[in-house]
Amino acid sequence: MTAEKKKLLLAVTPGTYGPILEPSVEEEMAALCSLVRAPEDIGKMTPERYARLLAESGAEIVVTSWGSPKLTLAALRAAPSLKYMIHLAGTVKAYVEKEAIEAGLIVTNWGGAIARTVAEAALMMILCALRRVTAYQMELHVRKGWRSPHDNEVRSLFERSVGIHGLGTISKELIRLLKPFGVRIEAYSPHAPDSDFEELGIIRQRSLRDLYAGNDVISVHASKTSENHHIVNTEILAAMKDGAVIVNTARGAVIDTEALVAELKKGRIQAAMDVFEKEPLPPDHPLRGMENCLLLPHCGGPTPDRQVDMGRQGLRNLKRYIAGEPLDAVITPAKYDLIT
Amino acid sequence: MTAEKKKLLLAVTPGTYGPILEPSVEEEMAALCSLVRAPEDIGKMTPERYARLLAESGAEIVVTSWGSPKLTLAALRAAPSLKYMIHLAGTVKAYVEKEAIEAGLIVTNWGGAIARTVAEAALMMILCALRRVTAYQMELHVRKGWRSPHDNEVRSLFERSVGIHGLGTISKELIRLLKPFGVRIEAYSPHAPDSDFEELGIIRQRSLRDLYAGNDVISVHASKTSENHHIVNTEILAAMKDGAVIVNTARGAVIDTEALVAELKKGRIQAAMDVFEKEPLPPDHPLRGMENCLLLPHCGGPTPDRQVDMGRQGLRNLKRYIAGEPLDAVITPAKYDLIT
Numbered sequence: 001m002t003a004e005k006k007k008l009l010l011a012v013t014p015g016t017y018g019p020i021l022e023p024s025v026e027e028e029m030a031a032l033c034s035l036v037r038a039p040e041d042i043g044k045m046t047p048e049r050y051a052r053l054l055a056e057s058g059a060e061i062v063v064t065s066w067g068s069p070k071l072t073l074a075a076l077r078a079a080p081s082l083k084y085m086i087h088l089a090g091t092v093k094a095y096v097e098k099e100a101i102e103a104g105l106i107v108t109n110w111g112g113a114i115a116r117t118v119a120e121a122a123l124m125m126i127l128c129a130l131r132r133v134t135a136y137q138m139e140l141h142v143r144k145g146w147r148s149p150h151d152n153e154v155r156s157l158f159e160r161s162v163g164i165h166g167l168g169t170i171s172k173e174l175i176r177l178l179k180p181f182g183v184r185i186e187a188y189s190p191h192a193p194d195s196d197f198e199e200l201g202i203i204r205q206r207s208l209r210d211l212y213a214g215n216d217v218i219s220v221h222a223s224k225t226s227e228n229h230h231i232v233n234t235e236i237l238a239a240m241k242d243g244a245v246i247v248n249t250a251r252g253a254v255i256d257t258e259a260l261v262a263e264l265k266k267g268r269i270q271a272a273m274d275v276f277e278k279e280p281l282p283p284d285h286p287l288r289g290m291e292n293c294l295l296l297p298h299c300g301g302p303t304p305d306r307q308v309d310m311g312r313q314g315l316r317n318l319k320r321y322i323a324g325e326p327l328d329a330v331i332t333p334a335k336y337d338l339i340t
Numbered sequence: 341m342t343a344e345k346k347k348l349l350l351a352v353t354p355g356t357y358g359p360i361l362e363p364s365v366e367e368e369m370a371a372l373c374s375l376v377r378a379p380e381d382i383g384k385m386t387p388e389r390y391a392r393l394l395a396e397s398g399a400e401i402v403v404t405s406w407g408s409p410k411l412t413l414a415a416l417r418a419a420p421s422l423k424y425m426i427h428l429a430g431t432v433k434a435y436v437e438k439e440a441i442e443a444g445l446i447v448t449n450w451g452g453a454i455a456r457t458v459a460e461a462a463l464m465m466i467l468c469a470l471r472r473v474t475a476y477q478m479e480l481h482v483r484k485g486w487r488s489p490h491d492n493e494v495r496s497l498f499e500r501s502v503g504i505h506g507l508g509t510i511s512k513e514l515i516r517l518l519k520p521f522g523v524r525i526e527a528y529s530p531h532a533p534d535s536d537f538e539e540l541g542i543i544r545q546r547s548l549r550d551l552y553a554g555n556d557v558i559s560v561h562a563s564k565t566s567e568n569h570h571i572v573n574t575e576i577l578a579a580m581k582d583g584a585v586i587v588n589t590a591r592g593a594v595i596d597t598e599a600l601v602a603e604l605k606k607g608r609i610q611a612a613m614d615v616f617e618k619e620p621l622p623p624d625h626p627l628r629g630m631e632n633c634l635l636l637p638h639c640g641g642p643t644p645d646r647q648v649d650m651g652r653q654g655l656r657n658l659k660r661y662i663a664g665e666p667l668d669a670v671i672t673p674a675k676y677d678l679i680t
Contacts, residue, residue: 117496120521124467131464131643133634137477140635144628146620147637156457156643177520181460280486288484294473295480297487303471303496 006322007081008033009059011050012088013043013067019304020065020088021311028315032322033061043067051075054082061321063314064096065089073099084321087331088310090114091339098336106321109339110302111329112169113313117301119173122219122249125272126162128294129245130155130217132270135291153243155216157181163205163215165232166222166250167192168338174219175200186211191338213239220248220255223338230256237263245270249300252276261286264293274300346662347421348373349399351390352428353383353407359644360405360428361651368655372662373401383407391415394422401661403654404436405429413439424661427671428650430454431679438676446661449679450642451669452509453653457641459513462559462589465612466502468634469585470495470557472610475631493583495556497521503545503555505572506562506590507532508678514559515540526551531678553579557587563678564591574599577609585610589640592616601626604633614640 008029012021029035036057045053050069054062055078062071065088076082084106087095092109101107128134131154139145159182164171167189175185186203188211189196197204205211208231212218218240222228232246232255240246240263248255252275264271264287272294273287279298287293302309317327331339348369352361369375376397385393390409394402395418402411405428416422424446427435432449441447468474471494479485499522504511507529515525526543528551529536537544545551548571552558558580562568572586572595580586580603588595592615604611604627612634613627619638627633642649657667671679 116498120467120496120498121471124464124471124473127460127464128468128473131461131636131639133464133468133473133636134477134481136636136639137474137634138481140621140637141474141478141628141631142482144623151637151639152644154639154643154645156460156641156646158456158460158646179520180517281480283484288481291481294477296471296473296476297480297491299471299476299491299494301496303494304492305494306496306498 005032005034006061007057007059008035008061008063008318009038009054009057010035010063011038011042011053011068012063012065014040015067016065016088020307021063021314022308025308025311025315029063029318032318042069045069047072047075051078054079060084061086061318063088065310068095070094071096071100071105073097073103076100076103076105084108086314086317088314092331092336098333101331101336102333106327107331108317108327108329109331110310110313112173113309114302114306115169116173117303117306117309118170118249119177119301121274121296121300122170122174122221122247123177125247125249125274125294125296126217126219126245127157129247129270129272130157130160132292134294138291155243157183157217159183160216161186161214162217162219163188163211164202165208165211165218165220165254167196168221168223170249171219171221172200174221175202183217186215209236209239212236213241216241216244218244218246220246220250222250222254224251224253225337228254230254230259232256232260234259234262237269240269242268243270245272247272249274252279257287261290264290267292272296274298345372345374346401347397347399348375348401348403348658349378349394349397350375350403351378351382351393351408352403352405354380355407356405356428360647361403361654362648365648365651365655369403369658372658382409385409387412387415391418394419400424401426401658403428405650408435410434411436411440411445413437413443416440416443416445424448426654426657428654432671432676438673441671441676442673446667447671448657448667448669449671450650450653452513453649454642454646455509456513457643457646458510458589459517459641461614461636461640462510462514462561462587463517465587465589465614465634465636466557466559466585467497469587469610469612470497470500472632474634478631495583497523497557499523500556501526501554502557502559503528503551504542505548505551505558505560505594507536508561508563510589511559511561512540514561515542523557526555549576549579552576553581555584556581557585560586560588560590560594562590562594564593565677568594570594570596570599572596572599574602577603580609582608583610585612587612589614592619597627601630604630607632612636614638 164187274296504527
């Protein structure tokens with residue numbers, strides 16, 4: 001007796017097919033489920049029209065990604081077959097109401113599948129800030145010069161101390177990339193259990209100020225929560241060591257940007273920022289032109305060539321779901337607000 | 341019965357004390373040997389005056405570094421006590437005649453002590469080239485923009501293939517730093533034994549053209565020899581894959597710069613250069629302003645903060661010499677021409 005195939009709705013925008021959802025991944029999903037693609041205008045659907053589509057499809061599983069409509073509690077109530085939402089991206093706030101999860105909808109996201117590319121960006125930004133890469137690009141490409149007055153301040157990462165602000169999947173991947181550099185690592189996280197620190201072989205720092213004051217390199221991986229808004233303020237930045245480096249690949253609002261600009265103006269610390277309080281960064285923003293601050297346009301991860309990992313993670317979870325095995329990266333109501 | 345202390349001459353320039361030779365390292369040397377500092381004008385001595393100083397000092401061991409005078413065969417003949425030259429830096433060509441080594445003078449250099457900082461620079465430059473860091477600095481800092489037409493070409497290092505041109509101490513350190521990225525590594529070296537490739541777990545590529553044609557990332561670590569002059573030419577560069585990356589932290593003359601400029605103009609490949617055929621890079625050099633080429637002013641390594649590793653390596657070798665143990669990084673006549 002063969003069990004009937006579960007119904008799966010691909011509620012993703014046309015741009016998702018290929019870069020995120022490879023043809024081979026979609027084929028595997030179609031072999032496992034009775035698969036239907038949503039209409040091409042899915043990205044423009046109101047929550048109400050999306051709710052009708054979900055109900056009429058009779059789907060048990062829905063796959064979503066960047067640009068998908070928001071799944072409301074009302075939609076879940078109107079679609080009694082719907083049990084599982086495979087979100088291929090990170091933040092789920094824009095794609096599902098917390099109440100739907102509380103009402104029993106299972107939701108998973110990309111988990112650690114793309115974390116490594118953000119960690120890679122963080123490592124690159126740390127190395128660039130220590131070695132003054134932005135200032136050298138200005139010196140060699142723009143001013144047509146060679147040596148700079150800061151040549152003697154170029155630093156290596158080897159044997160330095162690294163402070164990690166926040167301890168989620170990206171931090172864990174970063175710690176893996178940092179290992180060959182023989183660095184001393186401590187992390188601050190009010191949420192992570194002691195066992196996480198023990199398994200990673202790093203030091204638990206219980207004071208945020210001491211984390212910033214005591215390390216040569218700071219990498220920000222804090223969640224976008226109201227308690228973290230501007231948690232890196234004037235006082236925290238002033239506590240940083242001379243010549244220290246701060247890198248942000250998390251969310252812009254974790255740092256008080258005005259305080260950062262003021263601290264950078266002193267020329268005492270180096271920074272590298274991939275995220276900003278306002279994106280795109282305004283053309284006249286004071287960070288522009290500050291040579292002790294590397295700037296990137298929120299492209300830490302996933303890089304386009306590794307967006308396939310998002311689809312592959314979705315497929316792995318689909319297989320687990322069908323086999324009745326535990327899922328990876330389940331978004332509980334408690335986690336809903338924490339993921340950046 | 342206590343053996344008489346061996347005589348040691350510190351033939352280094354005043355700028356060596358501190359950044360390279362820490363006070364604690366000099367103290368340890370002084371505890372092990374009868375130590376004499378050369379006059380402060382050591383950097384301006386002719387080989388003849390240096391020869392007289394060596395002979396009059398009666399030293400068995402001489403410590404040299406950047407800026408020390410050249411030790412000639414004649415100087416060795418005039419100083420019968422002299423047996424061992426601890427060179428704290430890399431290339432020895434400017435500091436000792438090959439004939440002196442052939443006549444029996446033992447010479448060691450920094451070996452792998454600073455290789456890791458150059459490898460660190462190479463890793464950073466690989467990541468920067470894959471992620472178009474120079475173009476983004478121009479976009480965000482100079483043009484005050486945000487996204488660029490090349491956003492979709494940003495790439496991750498994870499799961500890519502890396503080709504290493506040359507297999508010395510720096511390449512070996514780079515391989516260690518590359519491990520967490522799950523890359524496939526092959527190397528080309530006419531000199532390295534098969535056992536090196538086996539121990540490192542990498543593939544031996546016997547064709548230089550195939551190395552360049554078959555990998556996403558190329559890191560140049562070839563020696564500055566006449567056979568390697570412009571070995572990376574128009575044909576080799578044209579063989580590189582679309583979107584591939586070439587990084588040079590070795591010597592500028594290994595690459596035919598005109599050929600590189602021509603290939604970069606096509607916008608097909610990305611580059612990152614720390615070394616150039618002519619240094620300082622001329623102000624009107626065509627590489628300046630090419631946004632697919634990261635430029636650094638020959639500062640790969642050792643970074644100023646890690647020059648202490650040069651002195652520490654010298655001290656370790658001094659201890660080995662006194663104990664009659666095998667020395668690290670001995671420069672044989674065969675190696676004399678190969679070290680960059």
